[in-house]
Amino acid sequence: MGIKSEWTRRGYEKLLMKNVENTLRHRKNKYEKILHKRGRIYIRTKNPDEVASGLTRVFGISSVSPAKETSSDLVKIIKTSVKIADATIEKGSSFAVRCRRVGTHTYSSMDVCKEVGKQVLTKLKHKNLHVNLNNPDSTITIEIRDAEAYVFAETLHGPGGFPLGSQPKVICLLSGGIDSPVACWLVMRRGCVVVPVYLDAAPFADEADEQRALDVARALFEWSIGYPRKVYVVPHGKNLDAFVRKAPRKITCLLCKRIMYRVAERIAERENAEGIVTGEAIGEQASQTITNLMVLNEAAAKCPIHRPLLGFDKVETENLARRIGTFDISTRKSGGCGGAPDQPSTRAKLDFVKEAEEKLDVKQLVEDSIERAKVITV
Amino acid sequence: MGIKSEWTRRGYEKLLMKNVENTLRHRKNKYEKILHKRGRIYIRTKNPDEVASGLTRVFGISSVSPAKETSSDLVKIIKTSVKIADATIEKGSSFAVRCRRVGTHTYSSMDVCKEVGKQVLTKLKHKNLHVNLNNPDSTITIEIRDAEAYVFAETLHGPGGFPLGSQPKVICLLSGGIDSPVACWLVMRRGCVVVPVYLDAAPFADEADEQRALDVARALFEWSIGYPRKVYVVPHGKNLDAFVRKAPRKITCLLCKRIMYRVAERIAERENAEGIVTGEAIGEQASQTITNLMVLNEAAAKCPIHRPLLGFDKVETENLARRIGTFDISTRKSGGCGGAPDQPSTRAKLDFVKEAEEKLDVKQLVEDSIERAKVITV
Numbered sequence: 001m002g003i004k005s006e007w008t009r010r011g012y013e014k015l016l017m018k019n020v021e022n023t024l025r026h027r028k029n030k031y032e033k034i035l036h037k038r039g040r041i042y043i044r045t046k047n048p049d050e051v052a053s054g055l056t057r058v059f060g061i062s063s064v065s066p067a068k069e070t071s072s073d074l075v076k077i078i079k080t081s082v083k084i085a086d087a088t089i090e091k092g093s094s095f096a097v098r099c100r101r102v103g104t105h106t107y108s109s110m111d112v113c114k115e116v117g118k119q120v121l122t123k124l125k126h127k128n129l130h131v132n133l134n135n136p137d138s139t140i141t142i143e144i145r146d147a148e149a150y151v152f153a154e155t156l157h158g159p160g161g162f163p164l165g166s167q168p169k170v171i172c173l174l175s176g177g178i179d180s181p182v183a184c185w186l187v188m189r190r191g192c193v194v195v196p197v198y199l200d201a202a203p204f205a206d207e208a209d210e211q212r213a214l215d216v217a218r219a220l221f222e223w224s225i226g227y228p229r230k231v232y233v234v235p236h237g238k239n240l241d242a243f244v245r246k247a248p249r250k251i252t253c254l255l256c257k258r259i260m261y262r263v264a265e266r267i268a269e270r271e272n273a274e275g276i277v278t279g280e281a282i283g284e285q286a287s288q289t290i291t292n293l294m295v296l297n298e299a300a301a302k303c304p305i306h307r308p309l310l311g312f313d314k315v316e317t318e319n320l321a322r323r324i325g326t327f328d329i330s331t332r333k334s335g336g337c338g339g340a341p342d343q344p345s346t347r348a349k350l351d352f353v354k355e356a357e358e359k360l361d362v363k364q365l366v367e368d369s370i371e372r373a374k375v376i377t378v
Numbered sequence: 379m380g381i382k383s384e385w386t387r388r389g390y391e392k393l394l395m396k397n398v399e400n401t402l403r404h405r406k407n408k409y410e411k412i413l414h415k416r417g418r419i420y421i422r423t424k425n426p427d428e429v430a431s432g433l434t435r436v437f438g439i440s441s442v443s444p445a446k447e448t449s450s451d452l453v454k455i456i457k458t459s460v461k462i463a464d465a466t467i468e469k470g471s472s473f474a475v476r477c478r479r480v481g482t483h484t485y486s487s488m489d490v491c492k493e494v495g496k497q498v499l500t501k502l503k504h505k506n507l508h509v510n511l512n513n514p515d516s517t518i519t520i521e522i523r524d525a526e527a528y529v530f531a532e533t534l535h536g537p538g539g540f541p542l543g544s545q546p547k548v549i550c551l552l553s554g555g556i557d558s559p560v561a562c563w564l565v566m567r568r569g570c571v572v573v574p575v576y577l578d579a580a581p582f583a584d585e586a587d588e589q590r591a592l593d594v595a596r597a598l599f600e601w602s603i604g605y606p607r608k609v610y611v612v613p614h615g616k617n618l619d620a621f622v623r624k625a626p627r628k629i630t631c632l633l634c635k636r637i638m639y640r641v642a643e644r645i646a647e648r649e650n651a652e653g654i655v656t657g658e659a660i661g662e663q664a665s666q667t668i669t670n671l672m673v674l675n676e677a678a679a680k681c682p683i684h685r686p687l688l689g690f691d692k693v694e695t696e697n698l699a700r701r702i703g704t705f706d707i708s709t710r711k712s713g714g715c716g717g718a719p720d721q722p723s724t725r726a727k728l729d730f731v732k733e734a735e736e737k738l739d740v741k742q743l744v745e746d747s748i749e750r751a752k753v754i755t756v
Contacts, residue, residue: 002692005664008724160691162661168668186689190660192668274668282568282684283540286383290546290570290652297682304675304683306660311564311686313538314380346386 001060001162016060016163017041022226027054037145038102044069052156057223059189060166061158065141067150074107074115080151081116081140082123088153089140094132095120096139103146112142161189164224169193170306171268172277173260174231176213177334179279179309181220181326182317186308187277188220193227195271196220199236199260199369204244204338215329218378222325234263234373239365240339247356249341251348253287255356256339258299262366265303267373276300281309281317286344295348379438379540394438394541395419400604405432415523416480422447430534435601437567438544439536443519445528452485452493458529459494459518460501466531467518472510473498474517481524490520539567542602547571548684549642550655552609554591555712557657557687559598559704560695564686565655566598571605573649574598577614577638577747582622582716593707596756600703612641612751617743618717625734627719629726631665633734634717636677640744643681645751654678659687659695664722673726 003009031045045051048066055064070080097116099109143150172184174196198213221229243255264276280288321327381387409423423429426444433442448458475494477487521528550562552574576591599607621633642654658666699705
């Protein structure tokens with residue numbers, strides 16, 4: 001983690017350890033020992049692949065390597081390395097040996113690389129391998145830390161970012177579509193615990209839409225093991241009905257979103273959350289032009305609106321959704337919103353929108369929605 | 379461009395054409411004809427590589443292919459394809475032929491692929507090529523549109539997004555560091571014309587910092603050919619001096635940023651801009667925790683703060699900066715800010731910050747800064 005202050009780093013590392021342990025417990029991964037040292041976490045286990053796979057979903061981890069542990073004795077390092085090379089390097093392919101070393105030893109890192117490389121070539125002669133330091137097919141890495149050594153051939157990407165819980169809680173408006181879960185995941189990756197809020201627009205949306213949102217939330221929570229898995233489901237059909245019937249059609253979506261922000265702000269208060277996250281991207285919808293985002297912002301006066309997808313292109317959002325595991329759920333058939341107008345305004349005037357709201361008693365609509373909100377644990 | 383409404387699409391396409399023509403003119407790229415048809419722009423030129431390279435920097439373009447134009451006569455298509463295959467496919471490698479066809483012809487797309495593939499194998503027998511449809515080393519693509527055909531072997535990635543100017547103008551707080559130019563570029567890619575504002579903190583920053591910011595702006599403007607290239611440089615040293623000497627040190631950075639927002643808001647008014655863009659990412663600095671972003675937001679009450687990097691990891695931002703062309707400029711040696719405290723607050727209280735501001739006559743500081751602002755064309 002790229003943290004500047006030593007004090008903050010220590011706090012973050014402690015939190016990361018807690019999140020890692022919770023993940024292992026949740027997945028019922030057995031381990032004999034877990035140790036944090038010099039920016040690395042070492043876990044001794046009989047199921048390294050199983051453990052590694054779970055840890056690729058823990059924020060704050062940049063990479064995971066299932067490794068063989070041995071002592072810093074050079075003979076043992078060579079023996080372990082040859083064994084791993086035999087198990088992982090394909091016939092006729094190229095390899096490289098890398099070594100990182102901390103502590104005092106009778107050999108240099110370079111000695112280790114040379115000696116291991118030589119022995120791999122000799123002992124696995126039947127495999128017809130060759131060394132390629134610049135662009136090898138496989139890499140055997142040896143990390144020597146004082147009396148211990150770790151040998152590995154595989155490194156899995158972690159999500160990076162900061163440990164969950166290192167930032168305050170935020171509310172996330174989750175529709176279940178492609179964008180909002182990605183926005184949610186991005187702030188989780190920066191350390192925020194999120195509370196998803198789904199606005200149920202029935203009868204303008206169907207039950208499958210609610211199910212889809214809950215399934216998306218469930219998939220997201222696979223990235224936040226050890227934290228609450230609750231979702232607010234707020235009745236929203238009555239609101240949308242009022243907007244469709246009693247206000248100019250071209251601003252329906254803006255009125256709809258503005259009341260969503262207000263509801264989210266109320267839930268933020270209750271949850272002690274310090275912001276609202278949405279999946280909006282500039283120009284992605286008529287309601288998401290720069291002008292209309294300004295009109296939307298005004299509705300949530302106290303709580304900042306965070307829009308991590310502001311500058312994303314649709315294809316980038318979709319790719320990230322695939323990686324997160326929400327894409328297939330979000331692209332399930334949906335009826336779409338039955339309240340959306342044919343010609344939505346792209347440059348609404350704030351005064352015009354507020355005037356429409358005044359005629360509708362928006363405050364009461366918010367009250368009613370909040371009162372009938374359910375909290376569901378998924 | 380993924381636009382839903384036909385009406386909006388037409389407007390965007392017209393704007394894109396204008397931006398393309400401006401880019402060609404600016405680069406002094408000669409062309410004989412430019413034509414927009416069915417979601418494609420065709421440019422007839424003697425310098426296809428030169429033209430293609432410039433267009434990879436025009437927002438709204440998803441890809442560019444330097445192609446040979448021929449007629450839809452199958453014999454001519456084959457002749458052109460073999461010529462291109464000869465020029466681009468390496469000896470001993472694999473290739474595939476793809477064909478897209480619009481209009482009425484005496485052959486099918488499949489016929490074209492088969493016939494071209496056969497002739498390439500025959501005519502270039504000395505090159506020892508083989509066909510691989512799933513994972514070819516090279517691809518010859520043939521696009522047939524009514525009476526014309528286009529043959530190409532290379533496709534360059536464009537930046538995607540929407541044409542510059544399709545969204546309103548925004549102000550961008552540009553420090554010259556790695557983050558702010560990337561944030562700026564991301565909103566440009568979504569269609570916003572940006573006006574960079576540099577707050578000159580001298581004597582807390584040195585002249586090289588101002589130069590760096592102007593150079594970064596210059597690099598960014600390479601992506602907005604045809605639009606103004608002006609940068610506001612606002613004196614900020616007096617402000618920072620007041621914060622350092624007369625306010626609690628742990629909130630210096632928050633006071634500093636809040637006044638930057640206020641200055642940006644004033645310039646937004648003058649420029650008729652509808653938002654302020656910053657390079658902040660959650661937790662990247664002490665001033666960028668979720669709690670502190672809330673404190674910052676309050677300073678710009680009228681103008682939304684857009685933070686496209688909110689959920690970016692540092693390494694992602696750096697990679698994008700390299701692609702944009704600002705990384706090398708942003709990573710030039712900088713003295714850093716001489717006003718930053720050792721122990722900045724990560725959870726500041728808004729009341730505490732506002733109280734400190736009241737004692738400083740922030741309003742007057744903003745006035746003085748704005749009055750002495752310079753507009754520089756780079």
